Amino acid sequence: MAQPQPYEPLAKAPKEIRTAATLAQVCNAAARITSIATSTIIIATLPEWFPGLLTLQPLSIALVVLTIGSFSLAKRAAHISEQVGEQKLEKARSSSLVGSILGLTIGGFLPGPFYLLLYMSIGKAMVKRTPNDGLVTTIYMPPQPSGGIFLGRYLGWVSMYLLVLYIGYTQLPTGLRGVSDWLSPVFGIHFNTLIVAAYLVFTNPLTNPAIFSLWMTAGLVGGLIAGGRTGRGFTVGLTVFLSTLGAMGLAALAIFRSFYVSINSINIPPIPTGFSITALASGPIAQDLIPVFLRPGASPFDPKVIQSALLILIRNAGLIFAIVTISGRAGALAWQGGVYLSRIVLKMLKGIPHSSKQEDGAKVAEPPLIKIGLVLLIIGLGLCIPTTTRATSPVLRAGPAGPYQQFLTVGFDRFGAPNASLRLASLDLSANGLVLDSNYDQSNFTMLVINNNYPEGFPQGASNFPLQLFSQPSLVTMYSTDGPTAIARSNTVASQFSRALGTTFTYALSLPIGNGWISLYAADQSLSNSAMLNKALSILPSGGFSGLLSADRIKDQKFSAMLGLIPGKIGNVTLPRSFGFMLNTKWSRQYFKEGPHQFSLATLLGASASITGTAAANASIIAVNFEQGTRLFSYSPVSSNTYYVPPTWTLFLNATSNFSTPDLTATFSYPFAPNIIFGKTVSPATGTVGATHTVTISIQNMDNVPVSMVNLTDPQVPSPYHSTLALAPDGTQVVRVPSLAASAASSSTYQVTTKSSGAYSLSPATGEFLWTLSNGTIIRYSASTEETTLVSQSGPMVQITRAFNDLQPYSMLLLVPFLVPPIVETINLFQKMSKKRRTKNNPPINPGAQK
Known part of the structure; x- marks a missing residue:
């Protein structure tokens, strides 16, 4: 037997x-x-x-x-x-x-x-x-699972690594994108890779569904491509994660090699247009670290604070590691189940009945139903993580608004560009949910800030640095009290503004300033500046001057607006502690040269409503400030409510409650500058790293009179950019024209080649010229060009290629994981094929027959 x-x-x-x-x-x-x-x-x-x-x-x-x-x-x-x-x-x-x-x-x-x-x-x-x-x-x-496809782990790793980097580069959040565009021109192209890799590795996936989905997809798809045993899927997820971590390390090494000698000479470049500090503070990574470093009474250099920050980063990276490796196992298990089902279908198509037991010598693996079910259960539970939302409370209602003051001021600069400022004070906004209660105690200010590239200061002045930090609508509070109290009151105030404006404000950060604390809240990022301005205008008292303004009319202009508890004065009058609204708008040039000029308030504002007084306001003043030396010929309406004050060159309109007029007009004479345009443009404005851009500085006389002694001086770029920009020629560029005839122009060009990604805010060019009036008077005018930005872009392939070239010979080690796996897989494949041939030619001897 x-x-x-x-x-x-x-x-x-x-x-x-x-x-x-x-x-x-x-x-x-x-x-x-x-x-x-x-x-x-x-x-x-x-x-x-x-x-x-x-x-x-x-x-x-x-x-x-x-x-x-x-x-x-x-x-x-x-x-x-x-x-x-x-x-x-x-x-x-x-x-x-x-x-x-x-x-x-x-x-x-x-x-x-x-x-x-x-x-x-x-x-x-x-x-x-x-x-x-x-x-x-x-x-x-x-039963042994199938070995997976040839080079499956290699293909799964490479494809998912490139996918993760591509999503990171193209879907970088607004705040981190702003930091990358701002500082990459100084630290080099690798700073962008550093920011992208840090975002991919150190973002908390439990609070960021996009990162959770990205890494889970990378693991699942990588595991499916690798196939075979679950360990192959784990390996793919692990290598994708470690490769991303390695990209961050290589980028940091490249930056360190470039600046470790001259670290003290690094200068901070200008903040580019579109940067938002609230978007950065409320974005990934920062929302986890800011509460640690800004904890009341703690120093950022305290070892315990540093330990807490490092543990948070390690936690986030560990969660991502767990997600991608578990998903990789699930993908490999799904591949095994798919192979098993496909073989069943193939047998059915061939007419071979399927049995629950394997035939003699069969090597078809049993379906890993237990592992598939349990691992996919974990993935399913992860997908069921709820997204937290803030419930909207019912709007508080109160009595009608009380008396308030409204002031509308219009002025002109020497080049004939009008600007307007609307200020409303002592507003009662309780009907919309804004109540000046005890939560505003010890508050220096509480303001909704909207800035659409307005060039003036915050809230007024020459400096534009603070306002440039708020390119997106934000809520800013400051309290002269301790941190916990300030933050608690700020959160309650933010809830009031959320109810009043019908949007959400997300807590971003709090900073100790002097004896108080300032807190920032980010508005819904899908809202544009004009959309938020519309919301702010909608809660202001009806029938007032705010009805003369339209957000759609000024959305393409430079403007800033503030709503809330705003400190300040109007003239020498200190405003009462109450809710207020302020809007500043700057239009392009509309007046040129000397001679009679026509001013119309309705035309300037694009208003269709009449200028009327309202009983709800106990002061409604419109002031038109003309330049010193202006001659006013006439104005309308002529009434006791309208008067001109020659010493201050100001036209006033006092809109009492029973007053109404369709428009405020004036005929005046002032020698505004001729239509001379100083320009600085870059072409193309956007390009890839290494592209050459042409910068043109130009002088154009768009008027019908000549001007003389025209000079345009261009310092090219701020000094921090010199390490990542190649200028040809390099140095201050000057265009001089002794006499520029009517309709004439003059220009000069130079080349700029980028070495890094980012947004380069080029230095404005400054021009001046002389114009002779009809009476022989010579006036000197000077102006600067508009802000010019050169955007340099880079993608995953550019970043990887530059990293490889810049880090040689160390980067040659990067070829090892790219070349060794295919070689090893190929050798194993040939060994298996050789073993099968030997087994087929020399079948094993039955021990029983031998006996």
């Missing part, structure tokens, strides 16, 4: 052996799930877990014990599965008993009941086992 073969597939084993082996796999999966869950909890609570471990807190120690215990139980279950297949049932039963005890104590409880079932199942197999009677003991081999 022939002896059975020593090796058989598990599908041919007795039912008791198959059941015990399946339960061993269940124990393995349950223990792995427990270890993954506890280690993920440790990572998610790392800032609290680590200090607790140092102080021997019971919960921190318990998490460590559960993680180690469940991990060892997973290893034990894998070993028991091998013992069951080898029919070493006594050892397997003893080990399963120990596993059940450990599972119910230090293994997280979940594996314990499964180990008890395994213990009883092995006992049944021992009872029904028959003696060998001298036969060779059969070893039952568990």
Whole structure:
């Protein structure tokens, strides 16, 4: 009688052996799930877990014990599965008993009941086992998953790594994009890679659904491409994560190599248009770190503060590592299930009936249903993480608005560009939910700030630095009190503004300033400046001067607006502590040369409504400020409500409650400058790194009179940009024209080649000229060009290529992971093919027949 073969597939084993082996796999999966869950909890609570471990807190120690215990139980279950297949049932039963005890104590409880079932199942197999009677003991081999596709891990890693980088470069949040555009021209092209990689690695995926989805997709798709055992999917997820971390390290190394000698000579460049400090502070990474560094009473250089910040970054990176590796395992499991189902379908198409047991010699793997179900369950739970939203409270209602003051001022500069300023004070906005209650106690100011590239200061003055920080609508508060009190009151005030304006304000950061604290809140980023201005105008009292203004009319102009508790004065009058509104607008030039000029307030504002007084306001004043030396010929309407004050060259209109006029007009004479245009343009305005741009400085006489002694001086670029810009020629450029005739022009060009990505704010050119009036008077005029920005862009391929070139010879090591895996995979493939040929030519001899 022939002896059975020593090796058989598990599908041919007795039912008791198959059941015990399946339960061993269940124990393995349950223990792995427990270890993954506890280690993920440790990572998610790392800032609290680590200090607790140092102080021997019971919960921190318990998490460590559960993680180690469940991990060892997973290893034990894998070993028991091998013992069951080898029919070493006594050892397997003893080990399963120990596993059940450990599972119910230090293994997280979940594996314990499964180990008890395994213990009883092995006992049944021992009872029904028959003696060998001298036969060779059969070893039952568990089904082996398919090996995956050729070069699957390599292709999965490369494709998902490029996908992650591409999404990072193209979908970088607004705040981080602003920092990259601002500082990349100084630190070089690698600063962009540093910012992108830091965003990808250190963003908290639990509070950022985009990052969570990106890394989960990278793991799943990478695991599907790799195929085969779950370890292949884990490897793909691990390599994608480590490659992204490595890109950040290489970028930091490149920056350090460039600046470690001259670190003290680094100058901060101008803030580019579009930068928003609130978008940065409320964005990823910053929203986790700012509360740590700005904790009341803590120094940013305190070792405990630095430790907390590092733990937060490690926690975020650990969560991303867990997501991408678990997703990689899930992708590989899904690939195994897909292969199994495809083979079933193929057999059905060929007419071969499918059996739950494998045929003789068959190598088709059993579907990994247990692992697939448990791992995909974790992924599904991750997808069910709710997105937190802020509930909108009902609008508070109060009585009608009380008396307020409104002032509208219009002025002109020497070049004939009008500007307007609307100021409303003592507003009662309680009908819309803004109530000046105790939450405003000790508040220096509380303002909704809207800035659309307005060139003046904050709230008034020559400096434009503060306003440039607020290119997006933001809520700013300042309190002269301690930090916790200031933040608590600010949060309540932010809720008031959210209800009043029908939008959300997200807390960004708080900073200690002098004896108080200033807090910033970011508005919904989908709202434009003009849309937020419309919301602010909508809650102002009806029938007032705010009805003369339209956000659509001025949306393309430079303007700034503020709503809230605004400090300041109008003239020498200190405004009362109350809600107010201020809007400043600057139009382009509309008046040229000397001679009679016509002014119309309705035309300037684009207003269709009449100028009327309102009983709700106890002061409604319109003032038109003319330049010194202006001759006013006439104005309309002529009434007791309208009067001109020659010493101040100001036309006043007092709109009392019973006054109404369709327009305020004036005819006046003033020698505005001729239509001379100083220009500085760059072409193309946007390009890739390494592209050459042409900068043109020009003088154009668009008028019908000549001007003389025309000079245009261009300092080219701020000094911080010289390290990343190549200028040809380099140095201050000057265009001089002794006499510029009517309709004449003169220009000069130079070339700029970028070496880095970012937004380069080029220095404005300054021009001056002389114009002779009809009476022989000579007037000198000077002006600067508008802000010019050159945008240099780079994508993943440009960044990787530059990193490779700049870091040679060290970057040659990067070729190792790109070249070694394909070579190793190819060698393994040929070895398998050779082994199959040898096996086919020399089939194994049956031990029974040999005997």
